Amino acid sequence: MNTGANVIIRVGTIAECVAVSRQIPEFSSNQYDENIYQNRLLNTKFLILVALHNETPVGFKVGYQRNADGSFYSWMGGVIPAYRELKIAQKLADVQEKWVLQQGFHAITLKTRNRFKAMLVFCLKNGFLIENIEPKEQIEDYRIILRKKLTNHSFTN
Numbered sequence: 001m002n003t004g005a006n007v008i009i010r011v012g013t014i015a016e017c018v019a020v021s022r023q024i025p026e027f028s029s030n031q032y033d034e035n036i037y038q039n040r041l042l043n044t045k046f047l048i049l050v051a052l053h054n055e056t057p058v059g060f061k062v063g064y065q066r067n068a069d070g071s072f073y074s075w076m077g078g079v080i081p082a083y084r085e086l087k088i089a090q091k092l093a094d095v096q097e098k099w100v101l102q103q104g105f106h107a108i109t110l111k112t113r114n115r116f117k118a119m120l121v122f123c124l125k126n127g128f129l130i131e132n133i134e135p136k137e138q139i140e141d142y143r144i145i146l147r148k149k150l151t152n153h154s155f156t157n
Helices: 014-021 034-041 081-086 088-102 117-125
Strands: 007-011 046-053 056-064 071-079 107-113 129-134 143-149
Touching: 007 088, 014 034, 014 046, 014 056, 014 071, 034 056, 046 081, 046 088, 056 081, 056 088, 071 081, 071 088, 081 088, 088 107, 088 117, 107 117, 117 143
Parallel strands: 071 107
Antiparallel strands: 007 046, 046 056, 056 071, 107 143, 129 143
């Protein structure tokens, strides 16, 4: 699927996600290897998306069915900083949301940390609501759980 600006979003691989994540500063203290991805996605419905700019992987988004409540968990994703001005995170989110609706899910959930302000703003602008907060030792590390209820009209593109 071509989304303009020489950016293509397609189904990707775990290896591509790991390679891109190693270039994202926000993940520097929490690197996951291919085994962790494989274990998370084992025996569940999942989607791996990769964003390519001029055929180079520059972003990714991975989610899976985590609970039996009709929601899809958007687990991991990011864009290499040099490519963030291309709105790739939004393009990945839009493709994921379309797929999630097509698969019959009714909501998307995700978890982020208080320190990732840009991610929180992105989620709120995209219709997510804060559902819960998990306190941690440092307030910057508090986990913020967000949920977006989906309808066939929630996707505007």
